[in-house]
Amino acid sequence: MTSRVLAGTVRRTGDDDADLARAAHLAHSSKDLEEHEYAVRSVARALEPYCSSMNVPESPFVLDLPNVLHLATDVTGVLHEQASSLAIAAALHPTAAVCGTPTDAAAALIAEIEGMERGRYAGPVGWFGADGDGEWGIALRSAELAGPGDDGDPGAAHRVRLFAGCGIVAASDPEAELHESDAKLEPMRYALA
Numbered sequence: 210m211t212s213r214v215l216a217g218t219v220r221r222t223g224d225d226d227a228d229l230a231r232a233a234h235l236a237h238s239s240k241d242l243e244e245h246e247y248a249v250r251s252v253a254r255a256l257e258p259y260c261s262s263m264n265v266p267e268s269p270f271v272l273d274l275p276n277v278l279h280l281a282t283d284v285t286g287v288l289h290e291q292a293s294s295l296a297i298a299a300a301l302h303p304t305a306a307v308c309g310t311p312t313d314a315a316a317a318l319i320a321e322i323e324g325m326e327r328g329r330y331a332g333p334v335g336w337f338g339a340d341g342d343g344e345w346g347i348a349l350r351s352a353e354l355a356g357p358g359d360d361g362d363p364g365a366a367h368r369v370r371l372f373a374g375c376g377i378v379a380a381s382d383p384e385a386e387l388h389e390s391d392a393k394l395e396p397m398r399y400a401l402a
């Protein structure tokens with residue numbers, strides 16, 4: 210079983226040399242490494258009961274996506290019982306990257322201060338077969354479609370609501386986090402433009 214943890218992000222510039230410098234900066238940013246560590250630890254903790262052995266790399270690599278760079282860690286393990294991938298996805302949800310840690314305290318705080326209904330955003334999405342094998346991801350950077358009347362306003366046009374967010378740690382800078390969310394919204398904005 211492999212679980213890829215993503216946490217810690219910078220926007221790409223489109224220029225290879227500048228992006229290389231950003232990747233090096235990300236890989237050494239104490240704020241992003243701390244944020245990443247929280248996410249890795251939450252995943253490792255959730256997977257531990259299902260695994261007879263686990264490998265949790267000590268430092269992340271930089272994952273290169275078209276519009277952002279992420280810190281990434283592949284946590285791998287040998288399952289000691291035939292747990293279905295659905296049960297494992299349920300044990301992992303919600304990870305520190307989308308909720309926080311410790312989970313209960315973070316979820317309660319989000320319910321109190323986030324001020325929005327997440328809908329399906331940050332929920333697990335994937336497949337599993339009759340033998341329990343499967344693959345799951347987290348529904349981030351997504352869109353919710355509403356037709357006329359769906360939100361109680363029969364005169365309203367079709368609406369598309371886009372979702373993206375970021376992990377917040379003590380060293381987070383609000384402006385930078387907003388900028389990061391904007392970068393994460395770009396692929397959906399581009400798809401709709």
Ligand SMILES: C=C(O[C@@H]1C=C(C(=O)O)C=C[C@H]1O)C(=O)O
Binds near residue numbers: 215279372375
């Ligand atoms: C919360 C989102 O992304 C998560 C948070 C990240 C971060 O804060 O660096 C990176 C990847 C995801 O684990 C999102 O895209 O909405």
